[in-house]
Amino acid sequence: MxxxxxxxxxxxxxxxxxxxxxxxxxxxxxxxxxxxxxxxxxxxxxxxxxxxxxxxxxxxxxxxxxxxxxxxxxxxxxxxxxxxxxxxxxxxQMKGQPYENEFNFSDFIIELEEHQDAPPAIQRQMKAYIDQLSPRQREILYLRFYEGIKQQKIAEMMNLNNQSVYNLLRNALAALKEKVDYEALIAHLCWLVYLTSAVMNF
Structure with missing residues (x-):
């Protein structure tokens, strides 16, 4: 064997x-x-x-x-x-019930390519921002940036079309950018730039 x-x-x-x-x-x-x-x-x-x-x-x-x-x-x-x-x-199982869940991001660890030493307070703050997104937006973020799954595959997995996945992801990133405060600006911008560059690889 x-x-x-x-x-x-x-x-x-x-x-x-x-x-x-x-x-x-x-x-x-x-x-x-x-x-x-x-x-x-x-x-x-x-x-x-x-x-x-x-x-x-x-x-x-x-x-x-x-x-x-x-x-x-x-x-x-x-x-x-x-x-x-x-x-x-x-x-x-209810007929006509759309798939929607309370996708859990509670233990998601923010991994920065060059900023892995970001203070825990900043990581907690970003988690709080992510928790304010819709369940589908949270799941798409997880699948795209934590599991590395491409947009087309995410659409297939979640029974959505490619444009819907793109819109949900774009809106999620836009919402995160709006919530970045001054104290965490540099760390969050670095993370968002990393996410945005990954989006370009769809």
Whole structure:
């Protein structure tokens, strides 16, 4: 059996499709924490999130002969967990109920390329600003800048069109810029410049 360190996305996927138990185990070990963290941001019901993550993995194993290889395994899994949570929460099962959640950004860590030593007070202030955004704006910020997922994939994951994702992201950044106060101006501007430069890479 190969050691876990030798597994990458392609080898885990190939092994899964071929029914290799060790490949499936490696996939579960590699992505469980990522999916759990994302699921808990969508829904604060820990047991529900754990069940949904487990069900996604079990579905993949049982239906492995019929799966089509995704362009991104991480994106595929995150979308599957998101959809599973949406289906299992009763309030989202109401006909015509739009998807909207209280996306949790409470433990989001602001990472600056050249300003990682920003004071905790500034980080808390930015978190407070982010908390004032809509749930969808918070989720888009998380997916784009924390998970590094591109605009087109975010649109697919959230069942939105590309323009809606662009508008939500642009409005979120504009709202953050309006709330920057004098004391945190330099640190926040550096962070916003970093975000804006990332937007240009869509």
């Amino acid at each position: 190969r050691q876990q360190l030798e597994w990458d996305d392609q080898s885990m996927w190939d092994g899964l499709i071929n029914g290799q138990q060790d490949a499936f185990t490696a996939l579960v070990m590699h992505y469980t924490d990522v999916l759990y963290v994302y699921g808990m941001r969508l829904c604060q019901d820990e047991e529900l999130v754990k069940d949904c993550v487990q069900e996604v993995f079990l579905f993949m194993w049982r239906r492995r002969a019929y799966l089509q290889q995704p362009a991104s395994l991480k994106f595929y899994l995150m979308k599957a967990v998101r959809n599973k949570i949406a289906r299992d929460l009763p309030k989202w």
